[in-house]
């Protein structure tokens with residue numbers, strides 16, 4: 001399994017964090033893998049919720 005693959009629990013945590021970033025502009029959730037803060041970015045039409053450690057977990061969502 002690639003390092004960036006998420007298990008269901010990690011995916012859930014990042015999905016919730018993504019929703020909080022969209023709704024509130026921030027999240028108290030931490031990276032499910034290493035505990036560092038999570039970062040939210042919009043790149044083009046993509047939403048990226050990722051660990052502040054760039055090589056850790058990342059969830060990509062394509063916006064409308």
Ligand SMILES: [Zn+2]
Pocket residue numbers: 031032033034035036051052053056057
């Ligand atoms: Zn991490």
